[in-house]
Amino acid sequence: MSQQNLESLDVEAIREEFPILEREFDGQQVVYLDNAATTQTPDPVVDAMSDYYRESNANVHRGIHHLSQEASIAYEEAHDRVAEFIGADGREEIVFTKNTTESENLIAYSWGLNELGPGDEIVLTEMEHHASLVTWQQIAKRTGANVEYIRVDETGRLDMDHARDLIGDDTALVSAVHVSNTLGTVNPVGELTALAHEHGALSFIDGAQAVPNRPVDVSEIDADFYAFSGHKMAGPTGIGVLYGKQSLLEELEPYLYGGGMIRKVTFEDSTWGELPWKFEPGTPPIAEAVGLHAAIDWLEDLGMERVQAHEEELAAYAYDQLAAEGDVEIYGPEGGADRGGLVSFNLDGVHAHDLTSILNDHTVAVRAGDHCTQPLHDKLGVPASTRASFYVYNTREEIDKLIDALDDARALFA
Amino acid sequence: MGLGSDMYRQQILDHYKNPRNYGELEDPTFTHIGENPMCGDEIRMDVKLDDDEETIEQVAFSGDGCAISQASASMLSGELRGKTVDELLEMDRDDVIDMLGVDISPMRVKCAVLAEKVAQDGAEIYQGDLDVEKTTTEDD
Numbered sequence: 217m218s219q220q221n222l223e224s225l226d227v228e229a230i231r232e233e234f235p236i237l238e239r240e241f242d243g244q245q246v247v248y249l250d251n252a253a254t255t256q257t258p259d260p261v262v263d264a265m266s267d268y269y270r271e272s273n274a275n276v277h278r279g280i281h282h283l284s285q286e287a288s289i290a291y292e293e294a295h296d297r298v299a300e301f302i303g304a305d306g307r308e309e310i311v312f313t314k315n316t317t318e319s320e321n322l323i324a325y326s327w328g329l330n331e332l333g334p335g336d337e338i339v340l341t342e343m344e345h346h347a348s349l350v351t352w353q354q355i356a357k358r359t360g361a362n363v364e365y366i367r368v369d370e371t372g373r374l375d376m377d378h379a380r381d382l383i384g385d386d387t388a389l390v391s392a393v394h395v396s397n398t399l400g401t402v403n404p405v406g407e408l409t410a411l412a413h414e415h416g417a418l419s420f421i422d423g424a425q426a427v428p429n430r431p432v433d434v435s436e437i438d439a440d441f442y443a444f445s446g447h448k449m450a451g452p453t454g455i456g457v458l459y460g461k462q463s464l465l466e467e468l469e470p471y472l473y474g475g476g477m478i479r480k481v482t483f484e485d486s487t488w489g490e491l492p493w494k495f496e497p498g499t500p501p502i503a504e505a506v507g508l509h510a511a512i513d514w515l516e517d518l519g520m521e522r523v524q525a526h527e528e529e530l531a532a533y534a535y536d537q538l539a540a541e542g543d544v545e546i547y548g549p550e551g552g553a554d555r556g557g558l559v560s561f562n563l564d565g566v567h568a569h570d571l572t573s574i575l576n577d578h579t580v581a582v583r584a585g586d587h588c589t590q591p592l593h594d595k596l597g598v599p600a601s602t603r604a605s606f607y608v609y610n611t612r613e614e615i616d617k618l619i620d621a622l623d624d625a626r627a628l629f630a
Numbered sequence: 631m632g633l634g635s636d637m638y639r640q641q642i643l644d645h646y647k648n649p650r651n652y653g654e655l656e657d658p659t660f661t662h663i664g665e666n667p668m669c670g671d672e673i674r675m676d677v678k679l680d681d682d683e684e685t686i687e688q689v690a691f692s693g694d695g696c697a698i699s700q701a702s703a704s705m706l707s708g709e710l711r712g713k714t715v716d717e718l719l720e721m722d723r724d725d726v727i728d729m730l731g732v733d734i735s736p737m738r739v740k741c742a743v744l745a746e747k748v749a750q751d752g753a754e755i756y757q758g759d760l761d762v763e764k765t766t767t768e769d770d
């Protein structure tokens with residue numbers, strides 16, 4: 217779809233749904249550019265959750281009374297809504313977790329610990345978030361499997377020749393980040409999945425930075441597993457999603473046990489209930505599921521193509537403004553269709569933490585550190601970077617404020 | 631808005647840009663390394679004691695990091711000279727913040743106390759009261 221034809225987002229109207237963006241510190245309005253860490257939550261999502269608590273709160277699945285029925289339907293329908301949003305076949309393929317990290321761990325424990333052994337290969341990328349990198353590293357240690365990393369080239373993209381070399385008949389799993397939370401790179405996850413499948417391996421895609429800001433269709437990618445978090449997509453904290461192909465989820469052992477997931481329990485043994493409930497024992501995040509449902513409705517009202525176009529426009533603008541500075545080093549690809557809405561950089565001679573403190577004096581909220589990609593920062597040769605990340609309510613003027621504030625850092629550290 | 635926060639007063643920037651006692655001692659009595667994983671800062675502290683094995687004669691630091699952790703190490707290296715090991719061990723984060731003479735925002739306190747923690751852990755290892763490879767500010 218040509219983005220020129222898209223009507224752009226009405227940012228002014230959007231901002232009215234986020235009272236937090238009016239907050240001031242020392243008389244200056246907050247400029248929130250830390251959206252890759254967590255996004256702000258619009259009124260309709262907050263309202264949906266408070267309405268749920270005010271009107272429908274009860275435990276799910278096990279009650280016959282009216283309130284429990286209402287809560288159960290709302291909770292179950294949230295699964296349907298997520299399935300529809302990402303192109304899954306139905307609620308059976310949507311497991312609610314706490315966050316992306318838990319979704320990774322669910323597969324690591326359910327599948328990894330049971331299926332992997334010496335000689336098996338887990339192929340990751342050098343730009344994996346610790347959520348997958350640390351998890352698979354530990355699973356490899358316990359099972360005797362090996363971890364290999366697809367190289368990141370000088371432009372911040374995956375070296376696909378290296379990927380083709382690495383992925384072979386010993387490969388059991390390819391786990392890749394869809395959009396890098398540090399480099400902003402949009403990875404060819406469909407191609408990686410096809411490579412995995414050619415060699416009989418599974419693919420796990422970390423979509424924490426993709427689902428919030430672009431149309432994602434898991435059936436088009438053909439991913440076996442796909443994960444993301446509610447709190448990075450205008451939804452609440454405390455809920456994440458694991459998508460899995462039904463045929464695979466059916467075969468997997470649960471990794472958490474307890475109530476609400478069983479078919480039959482005797483003193484001797486238990487059998488598991490239907491998908492997805494067999495992976496959701498205990499009382500689940502019900503209000504959060506309602507909030508996630510509302511967030512998806514809200515985002516689809518905006519239109520995911522338009523959200524993506526807005527993000528790309530801001531990322532390209534930020535990239536160009538920063539690149540024009542001369543004393544700024546930017547990581548990852550230039551702005552364009554293969555960069556998500558974030559830019560990580562360093563200002564010459566100023567440590568990322570000092571820069572971030574100085575930006576905070578201008579109430580510009582950005583993040584400093586390794587963004588949970590420490591090995592990638594080692595490779596880039598820097599201990600930390602500063603990351604500005606955008607969402608639907610951000611504007612060019614806000615990026616200008618960041619750029620202006622760089623002068624203060626220069627003046628102090630010159 | 632003035633230039634930078636209260637954190638980046640002249641004295642901090644001066645110590646950052648012109649660190650005192652930067653380098654390594656030839657024959658330190660003890661030496662220790664530590665890091666602040668949040669920033670990726672790493673500092674090495676070398677301490678040489680007097681013949682009385684009590685009084686700190688010389689201190690040097692080396693490493694890389696943000697202005698707060700580096701300035702703190704630089705100031706501490708001067709501050710410790712003439713103090714006893716016990717006095718070093720009695721220092722706490724308030725002493726470090728007093729030494730820096732600026733308001734340290736809560737999220738940056740770990741940067742500020744890194745050098746002090748490294749020196750203290752080095753001393754405790756030397757005294758045989760502690761056994762760690764590397765100090766980290768993560769777990770306090």
Ligand SMILES: Cc1ncc(COP(=O)(O)O)c(C=O)c1O
Pocket residue numbers: 252253315316317318345347393395396397422424425445456588
């Ligand atoms: C690419 C990526 N993967 C995983 C995560 C982990 O998400 P969560 O903290 O919600 O589990 C994040 C966010 O920090 C991320 O950016």
